[in-house]
Amino acid sequence: MEIESTPLQDPGSGEIQVQVKACGINFADISVRLGLYAAAKNLYPLCPGLEFSGMVAQTGPGVEEFQPGDRVFGVSRFGAYSTVVNTVSDHLWHLPENWDFSRGAAFPVAYLTAYYALHHVGHLHPDDRVLVHSAAGGVGTALLHLLRANGNLSAGVVGRHEKVPYAREAGASLVIDKEKQQLWEAAEQWSPEGYDLILDANGASTLKASYNHLTPGGRLLIYGFASMFSPTGKKNYLKLMWYYFKTPRFNPFHLTGTNRTVSGFNLIYLFDKKTFFREIMERLLRLDRENKLPEMPLKSYPFEEVAAAHKALESGKTVGKLVLLT
Incomplete structure (x- = not known):
């Protein structure tokens, strides 16, 4: 740049x-x-x-x-x-x-993404159990804030031990620390029947297992591919090839047989839906005025x-x- x-x-x-x-x-x-x-x-x-x-x-x-x-x-x-x-x-x-x-x-992208994911793509119900990957990041934190405001139980997954208190403070009912715990073993112990809604911005590294941990009728929401990037900041073509082949392809017969849903979205394509876009922001600002969205x-x-x-x-x-x- x-x-x-x-x-x-x-x-x-x-x-x-x-x-x-x-x-x-x-x-x-x-x-x-x-x-x-x-x-x-x-x-x-x-x-x-x-x-x-x-x-x-x-x-x-x-x-x-x-x-x-x-x-x-x-x-x-x-x-x-x-x-x-x-x-x-x-x-x-x-x-x-x-x-x-x-x-x-810092507010618009994280909270617009989170609200749209939960309430419009994910059709969140008050009794849904929800798992949030990357729970201490920007969108992850916004998701946990909104889930707590809605009264939902949530499991927040973090990749580093020092992030645990941030996810807990944001509202996660359970924080899964991937440095100290086996992710899916801990997720199964907390919710043996699975999850009604899983939000995944990791991509290939977790998508298949996320799908396998949905309840019948559960929804998997994909809004990013963070595991595709290299920590060096440069393109790693071998990693990109691995990522492409590792990314799961979801069988429509299995989707219909289990009544599961896999959805993906990109917030930028909503920018032209002006009335809809502003309605979401007004709801978010109302929640902030009600002191339901911590900083x-x-x-x-x-x-x-x-x-x-x-x-x-x-x-x-x-x-x-x-x-x-x-």
């Missing part, structure tokens, strides 16, 4: 120009950097980044909801790793008074240290969210 200076364009009709104060970092950004993100394949070269916060600098014709000086946060179809973003009002919200810019930049663990990096932030996320040692401060 390189930091470049580009000409500043005035906001067009219906656009808002935001002076960015912070931008969130996601695994999708790493996938974009490596050229592996399908939604970006026709857009290179591009600036990564899906979420940001800042202050409105100016507005284009027709904008009434936002004024210069407003504190805001929002999403962007790439381009959020920037000091200035031009966006539309459908992708922008007023920053709650008790939030700082870091929290605003996400955060670590910030200076904008110029974006490479170090990506390396940290790829290492698997981080918890919560990482943000860049401009």
Whole structure:
């Protein structure tokens, strides 16, 4: 990645120009950097980044909801790793008074993903038992917050012992520590009948076993492939080949015979469903006002240290969210 200076364009009709104060970092950004993100394949070269916060600098014709000086946060179809973003009002919200810019930049992708996964793809019921992989990461933490708010029992899986208290604090009823425990043995002991809902962003390393631990009628939700990435930050073609052949293919006869569901989704394809998208965010902000969404663990990096932030996320040692401060 390189930091470049580009000409500043005035906001067009219906656009808002935001002076960015912070931008969130996601695994999708790493996938974009490596050229592996399908939604970006026709857009290179591009600036990564899906979420940001800042202050409105100016507005284009027709904008009434936002004024210069407003504190805001929002999403962007790439381009959020920037000091200035031009966006539309459908992708922008007023920053709650008790939030700082870091929290605003860390909120949208994790919580929109988690809410959509649980309530729209996963059809969450109050009595569902749920297993969450990568439970101390950004989306994992958001999932646990929302499950606790909904009253569900949940098992949170973490890959490092030091992450156990973070998953427990986020709301996991049980935390499975893969450094100290055998994952599926512990999962079976806690819920011998299986799980109604399993959320998996690991990919090939756990998908098959996740599917095998669903109850009849259970749902497996796939929203990422973290185990595909190398901790070196570079493409490992042998690992990618292994990953491809290791990824399970789900038999439709077995799916119908067990009444199970396997679903995958990518949040970015919801950006154009403007009314639906905003309805989800309004529900999330309502939960926050009701004090049901604790603050996400955060670590910030200076904008110029974006490479170090990506390396940290790829290492698997981080918890919560990482943000860049401009």
